[in-house]
Each structure stands twice: as structure tokens, then as C-alpha cells.
Amino acid sequence: MMKLKIAIQKSGRLHDDSIKLLKECGIDINNGVNKLKTEASNFPLEVFFLRDDDIPQYIEDGVADIGIVGENVVLEKKKQVNIVEKLGFGKCRLSMAVPKSFEYTTVKDLENTRIATSYPVIVQEFLQRNDIKAEIHEISGSVEIAPGIGLADAICDLVSSGSTLFMNGLKEVETVLKSEAVLAACHNLQPEQQLLLDKLVFRIQAVKRAKN
């Protein structure tokens, strides 16, 4: 029988909630540590554990049919995938932040600044939308320390509670994007896989309704 292949985060903020959602959908997967893939025992589902950054590419290529990943990652990677359903966890926002001493009043204050971020594509679009010229410094982690070490004047990073910004003497000044985990799917699924996806989405919607 044909199986639906789903990519989920191997470890990190979305891993546990992704497994939990599948469980709530009545899908049992034996999640052995350090496994790259596993299968559900009671649904034709094959599960791949991957880094979140790689998930959109795998879906675009059809290596995975669907995946659970932050909408922020889908938008940054610019891959051709469908966002099928928002999942209600992994909520955060991608925000601009500046040092507390920065006298910030409007988005125009970002003109001619150096902005450190792991999201250069989304930031570039934001700057264009607002007609602002600024220098983007792409860094892969610890973005919040960039202003303190003189690498940047501002940052654009994911925020949830805001405590990371606060602890680094930064203040949030613009929300660039609101994000949560989404179910993303390949553009050209086989009819059989589309049917399995419909079945899964039906269950996800029931789980979501039960929580409201």
C-alpha cells in the first residue's frame, strides 16, 4: 500500500508538539531516539525526522509529501509548497529590535542601519515594502548579541516571551511576521496521497475543534 511521507523536526521546539498532534489524531508512531525515519503502526504514514530548515526543500522535491514546519521557515526558504493548515503551536513573531537607548519612532529610523538576522529574505522584503535602505548581515544563531558586540544596529529575530530581547538590552519595535507551525504539502501529490492527506487534515481539524 502507498504511504504518505511526513517530515517533522528531529529535535527542537516543534518536535514534541508535532508528535503529540499525530498522537491526538490517533496515529501511533514509535519514536525511537536517533532514528531518521519510522512508520506509524495504524495509519499509512512514514515519518522522517529532519532539521526544520531542510523541510521545505524536501517537500518541494517530493522526497516528503508533507511536513510540519514554522511558517517563518516556509516563507524564508521560498520553496514551492502549499500551506494546508495552521496548527496552533510554535507561535511566535519575527520582529525588529534595537538597543534600548536607540531613539526609535518610526520604521524610517531603520534607514542606513545594519540589521543582523537569520531571515535575510523576509527582512529584505520588509525593507523593500517600507522603502528603506539598510544593510542585512546574515548570521545563523545568537542574533541577539549582535548589537552588543558592535556587529549591527538592529536585529530581526523570532520572539515569543520577549525575555531574550530584554536580557540583551533590546526592545521590540516592529512585527515583521506572525508565525506558527503549519502543515505544508507538495504541489503535485499523487491522488492516493492526496486522499491520505485529506484524511489526516480531517483529523487535525477535529483535534483543533475539540480544543476550542
Ligand code: PRT
Ligand atoms: O535543529 P533545527 O534547525 O531543526 O532547529 P532550529 O534551532 O532552527 O529551530 P528551533 O527548534 O529553535 O525553532 C523551530 C521553530 O519554532 C521556529 O522556526 C519557529 O517557527 C518556532 N518558534 C516559536 C521559535 C520560537 N517560538 C522562539 N522563541 N523559534 C525560535 N525561538 C527563539 C528565538 O530565535 C530567540 O532566540 O527563542 C528566542 C526568543 O524567545 P523568547 O521567549 O525569549 O522571546
Ligand code: ZN
Ligand atoms: Zn533550523
